[in-house]
Amino acid sequence: MSQYEVTLIPGDGIGLEVAPATQKVLEATGVSIHWDIVNAGMDEFKRSGNALPQEVLDSIKRTKVALKGPTNTPKDGSFSSINVLLRRIFKAAANVRPIHSFQIGHLIPEKKIDLVIFRENTEDSYVGEERLLYGGVDGQEIIGAESISRITVKACEYLFRAAFEYARRNGRKKVTAMHKGNILQMTHGKILLDAGAKVAKEYPDVNYEEVIADALFMKMILDANQFDVIATTNMFGDLLSDAAAGLVGGLGLAPGANIGKEFAIFEAVHGTAPDIAGQNKANPCALILSGALMLRHLGELEAAKKIERAVTDIVAAGRILTGDLARLTGVKPSSTTEMTDFICRLIRSY
Numbered sequence: 409m410s411q412y413e414v415t416l417i418p419g420d421g422i423g424l425e426v427a428p429a430t431q432k433v434l435e436a437t438g439v440s441i442h443w444d445i446v447n448a449g450m451d452e453f454k455r456s457g458n459a460l461p462q463e464v465l466d467s468i469k470r471t472k473v474a475l476k477g478p479t480n481t482p483k484d485g486s487f488s489s490i491n492v493l494l495r496r497i498f499k500a501a502a503n504v505r506p507i508h509s510f511q512i513g514h515l516i517p518e519k520k521i522d523l524v525i526f527r528e529n530t531e532d533s534y535v536g537e538e539r540l541l542y543g544g545v546d547g548q549e550i551i552g553a554e555s556i557s558r559i560t561v562k563a564c565e566y567l568f569r570a571a572f573e574y575a576r577r578n579g580r581k582k583v584t585a586m587h588k589g590n591i592l593q594m595t596h597g598k599i600l601l602d603a604g605a606k607v608a609k610e611y612p613d614v615n616y617e618e619v620i621a622d623a624l625f626m627k628m629i630l631d632a633n634q635f636d637v638i639a640t641t642n643m644f645g646d647l648l649s650d651a652a653a654g655l656v657g658g659l660g661l662a663p664g665a666n667i668g669k670e671f672a673i674f675e676a677v678h679g680t681a682p683d684i685a686g687q688n689k690a691n692p693c694a695l696i697l698s699g700a701l702m703l704r705h706l707g708e709l710e711a712a713k714k715i716e717r718a719v720t721d722i723v724a725a726g727r728i729l730t731g732d733l734a735r736l737t738g739v740k741p742s743s744t745t746e747m748t749d750f751i752c753r754l755i756r757s758y
């Protein structure tokens with residue numbers, strides 16, 4: 409059996425709990441992974457003065473695949489978002505976020521939601537170009553601020569090609585471009601939508617539509633199943649995927665992947681959850697499901713399916729659930745480690 413080398417970045421907060429949990433679960437599948445464990449984020453910044461050490465970059469350059477826990481982004485600007493930096497450095501320009509509904513204990517979803525959001529990962533307001541605006545009597549008073557939202561033809565075409573390619577490979581019927589082209593006539597109306605229309609012509613077997621962002625949010629809440637694959641800009645994709653995660657059980661069940669031509673970084677949608685960090689309360693399933701996406705990327709489909717089945721089964725059984733899900737069904741919450749160990753047992757039993 410081949411052994412894979414994967415970079416593991418535990419990150420901060422609950423990352424220190426859900427990353428080892430995911431390692432355990434991947435190990436239970438029997439897939440052989442050598443983990444190159446390095447760290448980035450706030451803890452690393454406090455330890456070494458560098459939030460993104462060179463050894464992290466060197467490791468990903470070598471392994472080409474990373475599993476990453478969440479990292480804190482300080483509001484005081486002492487360092488920039490590690491996610492934004494990693495996605496940009498490794499040109500992991502498409503952020504893939506599957507939204508899939510689960511039966512949670514006795515709570516059976518009225519309608520099963522099953523869609524995938526593709527979020528452009530490197531541009532838009534995330535280019536981080538902001539400046540304060542000065543005015544007033546002496547010209548020294550801060551009267552506001554402005555932020556650049558830049559998108560390019562290259563990144564938009566990459567986004568749509570990734571979305572259409574995924575749709576074709578996974579038997580999906582439609583790609584929807586989410587935009588605000590009526591107001592943002594250059595960035596969205598021209599660059600984003602021209603890219604969508606151009607790439608759509610290369611995939612005549614997949615339908616294509618354009619939906620304005622505010623209407624799309626409303627439609628998503630009313631009937632998410634009218635969407636199949638949604639492709640959108642960085643900021644809209646961020647907001648939409650968290651909201652969509654809320655429709656299917658919350659952030660504890662929302663995995664993600666950042667995919668580029670050469671490198672791929674897998675991470676949950678959620679952050680470091682400071683309110684529950686260090687208490688063995690975090691739901692490990694979002695990172696575990698991101699680990700399953702990683703196995704799919706590595707071509708280990710059977711192992712990935714076992715993980716997805718085990719998470720589906722444990723959540724549906726409804727007895728061993730971390731607090732975020734237990735709250736929904738009224739059972740006594742289990743710990744991160746209890747849930748992890750049970751998932752491992754299920755995987756070994758299949």
Ligand code: NAI
Nearest residue numbers: 478479480481659660677678679680681683684690691732
């Ligand atoms: P958050 O996702 O960390 O937490 C939001 C809420 O969801 C909290 O109540 C938290 O307890 C809960 N939650 C999140 N993940 C959970 C899990 N696995 N199990 C159970 N409950 C869970 O978002 P927040 O509070 O806005 O951000 C906290 C920090 O995380 C910030 O520093 C932010 O920059 C960072 N962040 C990092 C991300 C990443 O590295 N990919 C993504 C989002 C935020």
